[in-house]
Amino acid sequence: MDIIENVKEGINSIKANKLRTILTAAIIAIGITSLVGILTAIEGIQSSINDSFSNLGANTFDIESKRANRGSRDGKTAKVFPPLTYDNLLRFKEKFTAGQVSINAAVTWTAEVTYASQKSNPNIRVQGGDYDYLVVDGYDISEGRSFSQAEVTNGAMVVIIGSEVKKSLFANDENPIGKEIKFLGGKFKVIGMLGTQGGSGGDDSIDRMCLVPTLTARKLAAGRRLNYEVTVAVNDPEKMDAATGLATGLMRAIRRDPVKSESSFEVKVNQSLAERLGEITGYLRIGGFTIGFITLLGASIGLMNIMLVSVTERTREIGVRKALGATPLKIRQQFLIEALVICQMGGLGGIVLGIAIGNLTSGLISDGGFVIPWVWIIFGVVVGMIVGLISGYLPAYKASKLDPIDSLRFE
Incomplete structure (x- = not known):
């Protein structure tokens, strides 16, 4: 039940700070959009390349x-x-x-x-x-x-x-x-x-x-x-x-x-055309993944910064919770849950935008059809969770170590 209560408290905190939540989720969404969008576009372009190489005898x-x-x-x-x-x-x-x-x-x-x-x-x-x-x-x-x-x-x-x-x-x-x-x-x-x-x-x-x-x-x-x-x-x-x-x-x-x-x-x-097709696809994926990962890394740093600011703003709240008996573990759980929820909100939005932008880009520069990259969708959800855990752990750890007396005196 304690975990369920922490989830409720985390969601209530998110609702109480809607603007901050939206901005934070937007940062993650941009990172996921970049990653999923680039890889979706590559999948669509690859389909077009397959057709073109087929006409040249690659199949x-x-x-x-x-x-x-x-x-x-x-x-x-x-x-x-x-x-x-x-x-x-x-x-x-x-x-x-x-x-x-x-x-x-x-x-x-x-x-x-x-x-x-x-x-x-x-x-x-x-x-x-x-x-x-x-x-x-x-x-x-x-x-x-x-x-x-x-x-x-x-x-x-x-x-x-x-x-x-x-x-x-x-x-x-x-x-x-x-x-x-x-x-x-x-x-x-x-x-x-x-x-x-x-x-x-x-x-x-x-x-x-x-x-x-x-x-x-x-x-x-x-x-x-x-x-x-x-x-x-x-x-x-x-x-x-x-x-x-x-x-x-x-x-x-x-x-x-x-x-x-x-x-x-x-x-x-x-073999020459078939191997060349594999090489081109491999290079596109490596390049796209690298660009998307760098963008996502920047988004995770932004999330961590916002969560650290949130810890500072809520120092008195943390002190009250500790005075009422909340353990450092419960404090860490609350902040981690908030980070995870925000990341998943941004991640889902980023996946939808990434698929739309990726297919639009693919359609503009090739004849590839509409592509839904399920592998990259699952990857985006998992990455969002990992980013939330990594970005939220340091603020959560900092919050759990605050002294309740000093926290209650904080202005």
């Missing part, structure tokens, strides 16, 4: 034929593995459920494309891709449409062109959709055009690409063996390891690789 990996090592090692000739076949990859796509799968193959990087009397340079990339190719690799259609499932299944003579191909063949902003262009001995109907991606270097720029269905690419190869590969997109980059492990096991089963032997194919994960 994808490729499975392709294994290249034979040149020469020999320890007197042994390097083992040569048979290349991946279209049937291998088709079976893989049918059975793999942990991500979106695209089967693709490059036909040539030196094609010459013609339309009417216009002709491109012989540096056009002809690429075969299926229905999921554009989605998996993060390319956008700016005009027209993507392949239909029927066109992919039947190997239709349709093509999606890059922006550089349009500039080379279609003058005066002529709409290429529905027109027929020629390359590699075939006529193709243009059904879509890719948005400008920017040069990726060399002759394999997406802007200089003609994309045809994978089965159509097989026809264009004219009996030549294509180097097929699959690209797998995982929704969550953090589940990349699990997805690559599952894909490796499934492909080994399809290829019938013996147990304990090396895989007859290669799995390539875009």
Whole structure:
């Protein structure tokens, strides 16, 4: 019951000094707002960064034929593995459920494309891709449409062109959709055009690409063996390891690789982008936490100062309580409870403001959605309690050590 009475006395004291309580809670609220707000904004920005890096391939990996090592090692000739076949990859796509799968193959990087009397340079990339190719690799259609499932299944003579191909063949902003262009001995109907991606270097720029269905690419190869590969997109980059492990096991089963032997194919994960994403997020969190912690430290010092002033103002009250039998422990409890209540009031207000300001900031500088960081909310409540205990202990200790006779004489 003594603790309950102390809680009531602490709350009554807070009510009796509303202005001081509001100012003190505001100091804590500002500190918590800074901490939670910055970290909430970082969570929202991270969501936007995840989407951006996904479009750059941070959530994808490729499975392709294994290249034979040149020469020999320890007197042994390097083992040569048979290349991946279209049937291998088709079976893989049918059975793999942990991500979106695209089967693709490059036909040539030196094609010459013609339309009417216009002709491109012989540096056009002809690429075969299926229905999921554009989605998996993060390319956008700016005009027209993507392949239909029927066109992919039947190997239709349709093509999606890059922006550089349009500039080379279609003058005066002529709409290429529905027109027929020629390359590699075939006529193709243009059904879509890719948005400008920017040069990726060399002759394999997406802007200089003609994309045809994978089965159509097989026809264009004219009996030549294509180097097929699959690209797998995982929704969550953090589940990349699990997805690559599952894909490796499934492909080994399809290829019938013996147990304990090396895989007859290669799995390539875009580690550079994924690792860079982790580094950026880590730096943002460290910086945000440091700034928020420094602000909160200043708020705790302000709280301690106000509580010390409160002890001085209430010296006679403390003397009366001690004269009536209050022990030093009860005096300490009263002041600690006051500090804790004030901190939690400020902490809850700071959490609400922090979430609002953090999401507003995130929305202004990125495309991140509304985020409620439950971890940081719990952290804010705990920090508020710790700040109250630390900031309130010195004033409470000072109050408990006051001499009751001197306190009653205090003016």
